[in-house]
Amino acid sequence: MAAIWALGQQAWAQDDARITVETTLDDFHLAASEGDGKRYFSLFSDDAVFHGTDITERWTKAEFQEYALPHFGDGHGWTYIPQTRNTYISEDGNTAWFDETLLNDNFGLTRGTGVLVLTDSGWKIAQYHLTLPVPNNLIRNLVTMIEEQEQE
Numbered sequence: 001m002a003a004i005w006a007l008g009q010q011a012w013a014q015d016d017a018r019i020t021v022e023t024t025l026d027d028f029h030l031a032a033s034e035g036d037g038k039r040y041f042s043l044f045s046d047d048a049v050f051h052g053t054d055i056t057e058r059w060t061k062a063e064f065q066e067y068a069l070p071h072f073g074d075g076h077g078w079t080y081i082p083q084t085r086n087t088y089i090s091e092d093g094n095t096a097w098f099d100e101t102l103l104n105d106n107f108g109l110t111r112g113t114g115v116l117v118l119t120d121s122g123w124k125i126a127q128y129h130l131t132l133p134v135p136n137n138l139i140r141n142l143v144t145m146i147e148e149q150e151q152e
Helices: 002-033 037-042 061-072 136-151
Strands: 044-051 058-060 081-089 095-104 108-119 122-131
Touching (some): 002 037, 002 081, 002 095, 002 122, 044 061, 058 061
Antiparallel strands (some): 044 058, 081 095, 108 122
């Protein structure tokens, strides 16, 4: 009976962690939409990495702050509205990973994936990767366009 109780406790802890992780991600997107750079970057771990849609966009937290804070300076940022999300918690409860689809006015449907770590001050985003999903039947044309641009 104790083993069943322990499994139930672990499942509840996983559910609580999942809810907290998803709340952190929702706040991350809301802070960006509101242009609240201080809150937005407080949700990153100190050693976080952000991967943007362009192949050159691999930023440490400090590099991403340098890029993004001027965009937030007027109280506006960028809006990505979560549509779906899958969230997973490690067995030890200290790491989470996710994938989500997001709607953006300029890019349409995008995908975000990443990892969060549990710190003394709560869940922090250690890695975020924003991508533009491309239908398979368009890949070859897109690759050709990218190759042509790189040759310019």
